Amino acid sequence: xxxxxxxxxxxxxGRDLILEVRELTMRFGGLLAVDQVSFAADRGRITAxxxxxxxxxxxxxxxxxxxxxxxAGAILLRxxxxxxxELQGRPGHRIARAGVARTxxxxxxxxGMTALENLLVAQHVPLMAAxxxxxxxxxxxxxxxxxxRAAIEKARAWLxxxxxxxxxxxxxxxxxxxxxxxxEIARAMCTEPILLCLDEPAAGLNPRESEELxxxxxxxxxxxxxxxxxxxxxxxxxxxxxxVMRISDRVVVLDHGRKIADGTPEQVxxxxxxxxxxxxxxxxxxxxxx
Amino acid sequence: xxPAALKDAALxxxxxxxxxxxxxxxxxxxxxxxGLYLRQxxxxxxxxxxxxxxxxxxxxxxxxQRRLPTASTAPGWWEAPLRRLGALAAPLLLAVAVLLxxxxxxxxxxxxxxxxxxxxxxxxxxxxxxTYVMLGWGLNIVVGLAGLxxxxxxxxxxxxxxxxxxxxxxxxxxxxxxxxxxGILAAFWGVLLGFPVLRLRGDYLAxxxxxxxxxxxxxxxxxxxxxxxxxxxxGIPRPTFFGLTFSLSGGPGTFAGFFGIEPDPxxxxxxxxxxxxxxxxxxNWVSIRLRRQPLGRAWEALRExxxxxxxxxxxxxxxxxxxxxxxxxxxxxxxxxFATRQxxxxxxxxxxxxxxxxxxxxxxxxxxxxxxxxVAALVMIGGFELFRxxxxxxxxxxxxxxxxxxxxxxxxxxASRTPxxxxxxxxxxxxxxxxxxxxx
Ligand SMILES: Nc1ncnc2c1ncn2[C@@H]1O[C@H](COP(=O)(O)OP(=O)(O)O)[C@@H](O)[C@H]1O
Ligand SMILES: [Mg+2]
Numbered sequence: 001x002x003x004x005x006x007x008x009x010x011x012x013x014g015r016d017l018i019l020e021v022r023e024l025t026m027r028f029g030g031l032l033a034v035d036q037v038s039f040a041a042d043r044g045r046i047t048a049x050x051x052x053x054x055x056x057x058x059x060x061x062x063x064x065x066x067x068x069x070x071x072a073g074a075i076l077l078r079x080x081x082x083x084x085x086e087l088q089g090r091p092g093h094r095i096a097r098a099g100v101a102r103t104x105x106x107x108x109x110x111x112g113m114t115a116l117e118n119l120l121v122a123q124h125v126p127l128m129a130a131x132x133x134x135x136x137x138x139x140x141x142x143x144x145x146x147x148x149r150a151a152i153e154k155a156r157a158w159l160x161x162x163x164x165x166x167x168x169x170x171x172x173x174x175x176x177x178x179x180x181x182x183x184e185i186a187r188a189m190c191t192e193p194i195l196l197c198l199d200e201p202a203a204g205l206n207p208r209e210s211e212e213l214x215x216x217x218x219x220x221x222x223x224x225x226x227x228x229x230x231x232x233x234x235x236x237x238x239x240x241x242x243x244v245m246r247i248s249d250r251v252v253v254l255d256h257g258r259k260i261a262d263g264t265p266e267q268v269x270x271x272x273x274x275x276x277x278x279x280x281x282x283x284x285x286x287x288x289x290x
Numbered sequence: 291x292x293p294a295a296l297k298d299a300a301l302x303x304x305x306x307x308x309x310x311x312x313x314x315x316x317x318x319x320x321x322x323x324x325g326l327y328l329r330q331x332x333x334x335x336x337x338x339x340x341x342x343x344x345x346x347x348x349x350x351x352x353x354x355q356r357r358l359p360t361a362s363t364a365p366g367w368w369e370a371p372l373r374r375l376g377a378l379a380a381p382l383l384l385a386v387a388v389l390l391x392x393x394x395x396x397x398x399x400x401x402x403x404x405x406x407x408x409x410x411x412x413x414x415x416x417x418x419x420x421t422y423v424m425l426g427w428g429l430n431i432v433v434g435l436a437g438l439x440x441x442x443x444x445x446x447x448x449x450x451x452x453x454x455x456x457x458x459x460x461x462x463x464x465x466x467x468x469x470x471x472x473g474i475l476a477a478f479w480g481v482l483l484g485f486p487v488l489r490l491r492g493d494y495l496a497x498x499x500x501x502x503x504x505x506x507x508x509x510x511x512x513x514x515x516x517x518x519x520x521x522x523x524x525g526i527p528r529p530t531f532f533g534l535t536f537s538l539s540g541g542p543g544t545f546a547g548f549f550g551i552e553p554d555p556x557x558x559x560x561x562x563x564x565x566x567x568x569x570x571x572x573x574n575w576v577s578i579r580l581r582r583q584p585l586g587r588a589w590e591a592l593r594e595x596x597x598x599x600x601x602x603x604x605x606x607x608x609x610x611x612x613x614x615x616x617x618x619x620x621x622x623x624x625x626x627x628f629a630t631r632q633x634x635x636x637x638x639x640x641x642x643x644x645x646x647x648x649x650x651x652x653x654x655x656x657x658x659x660x661x662x663x664x665v666a667a668l669v670m671i672g673g674f675e676l677f678r679x680x681x682x683x684x685x686x687x688x689x690x691x692x693x694x695x696x697x698x699x700x701x702x703x704x705a706s707r708t709p710x711x712x713x714x715x716x717x718x719x720x721x722x723x724x725x726x727x728x729x730x
Contacts, residue, residue, distance in 0.1 A: 093600050097603040104598070109594075110598065112725030112726055113720075117587060124604050125604070131583055159713075
């Protein structure tokens with residue numbers, strides 16, 4: 001893990017930050033999708049990233065999780081012990097191993113594998129180490145069976161927490177839409193992240209499912225879900241303002257690739273610039289903001 | 291007749307014209323005077339194009355009346371019984387495979403005598419089928435599990451065969467020492483090829499692996515000082531039974547002499563048969579085990595969704611490389627076996643058609659299915675032999691059968707996937723429609 005320069009590592013006074021995004025810029029050819037955006041996410045909190053369609057939210061996520069290489073800017077991840085890792089420009093799998101898990105705007109499960117298998121793939125890195133990198137496992141020599149039993153137990157706990165225990169042996173692709181979204185969150189949590197990035201987890205859910213999702217996210221934040229005991233900071237992209245206002249501790253608003261507001265849900269809701277951005281989006285935006 | 295159908299048929303005729311004009315229309319013949327001359331057969335071309343036009347129209351009309359049988363990836367009627375037999379079918383096949391060579395000898399069991407039922411021909415065919423079963427299982431790791439389309443698998447087969455041929459003829463090392471070396475060398479070449487290539491996806495990967503297969507073959511043809519060029523390498527030592535040769539002299543150092551039995555040429559064939567059976571079963575055992583391990587699960591996850599894998603911390607380059615290397619290793623083992631069986635290798639044995647046949651076995655069997663691949667190898671290689679009397683028509687039969695199967699069962703004989711682990715303990719098959727095929 002590359003330690004950042006001393007000045008970059010200095011945490012701002014008063015806030016315990018898990019993620020700091022500094023002057024992030026992402027350009028696609030002539031299109032400036034993200035323009036010098038800076039924001040921070042507090043440890044143990046839910047930070048929402050909102051904005052009209054095309055504002056650049058998913059692009060910010062892709063930069064944080066290593067799917068895009070940012071044109072400019074810095075992304076710093078601080079673990080609980082105070083170590084700082086620079087995420088920009090690292091390959092995606094190394095960022096995931098550093099403790100950043102994500103879900104996708106259009107769910108990306110392994111549809112032909114069962115729910116349980118999906119959660120075991122998520123534990124690939126520790127399991128692979130337990131097999132002695134494959135060789136020991138083929139010969140049946142290693143401590144792998146015990147590791148796999150532990151992995152299955154963890155998967156069971158998360159299936160239980162997301163209400164999927166009775167669907168454990170069903171292929172992920174055959175689950176109803178809401179269940180697939182929950183399974184994706186469970187899968188991300190099985191990587192034992194310190195920061196969970198969710199891209200529109202409530203999209204397409206009915207009001208009751210949204211309600212359950214809010215409760216699940218709060219439980220994950222506080223470390224009560226699946227008996228994990230350890231909280232997890234959450235970065236959330238969401239269009240459902242009901243969910244955002246209910247569970248976010250802090251809200252960052254993007255519009256046309258720029259940050260236009262940053263504050264508590266109440267502050268953001270009252271911000272004229274935010275209201276203008278959402279009204280300017282037309283019918284679709286109003287519906288989203290409702 | 292709708293104008294749309296006419297247009298469609300005209301387009302078909304145009305394609306047929308473009309194809310047949312150079313293929314059929316122009317033909318070089320030897321002139322009576324001795325030189326070559328170009329014979330033109332435009333009337334034949336016209337007939338063929340007209341046939342294509344009429345056939346397309348007829349097909350469209352027929353399809354307008356009744357729907358074409360839709361391609362299905364749903365479990366076929368044979369899959370449920372096969373799975374119910376599953377616990378039975380595989381051991382049954384295995385038992386047949388194990389017992390087959392015993393039929394080569396006549397048994398005198400006191401009360402009654404069993405004559406030899408399987409001859410040399412059946413055993414040789416068995417060896418051939420088992421070689422393809424092994425190659426199919428090896429390629430299945432790459433194509434079926436990891437979803438990487440490899441059109442140059444025969445290259446690793448060649449590397450294994452030439453490794454054994456060169457090591458055994460130059461250094462006189464024994465088969466049992468050369469076998470792992472051949473596998474390691476093939477795996478090494480797999481990694482070497484995989485490193486630059488596995489960044490490519492889909493069609494690009496397929497094309498580069500195809501080229502790699504040809505490059506290896508051309509290298510073998512042209513590197514005359516090492517490989518003997520088109521003449522190949524002969525006089526490759528035959529395998530020994532723990533140091534005992536299969537010579538017909540019956541002396542003390544031979545198999546027959548040691549066990550005090552009558553020397554018989556079929557001893558070696560039976561030994562080779564069990565050797566390839568053992569190697570194939572090893573391939574099967576390793577694939578089945580790996581599939582239940584994190585590595586195999588990561589391969590399958592890679593086939594399903596590469597991007598999701600990256601988000602879960604899986605290093606996709608390394609994971610793909612392991613699939614490539616392990617697949618190549620089994621190709622290398624099979625190659626070493628091929629060399630010792632033939633006692634002669636030449637580049638001719640490693641043409642693209644071999645890659646195509648092995649890939650066809652994997653696709654036909656159902657990607658990722660062990661038993662499907664075995665059955666497909668049996669049907670394809672066995673069927674190929676069965677229709678030997680049809681001569682060149684058998685290629686046509688073979689092609690037609692492939693097309694029919696791909697239309698009716700695009701996901702192969704066993705299209706569904708069995709989960710590797712369950713909570714409830716009941717493994718229910720996953721429909722092929724949900725299972726990914728990989729993108730490269
Ligand atoms: N890979 C890409 N190539 C080109 N343009 C992109 C790419 N990804 C996103 N964009 C563009 O960046 C802008 C922001 O997109 P996105 O981040 O998906 O918005 P949001 O998630 O806020 O709705 C859009 O105009 C989109 O077209
Ligand atoms: Mg988006």
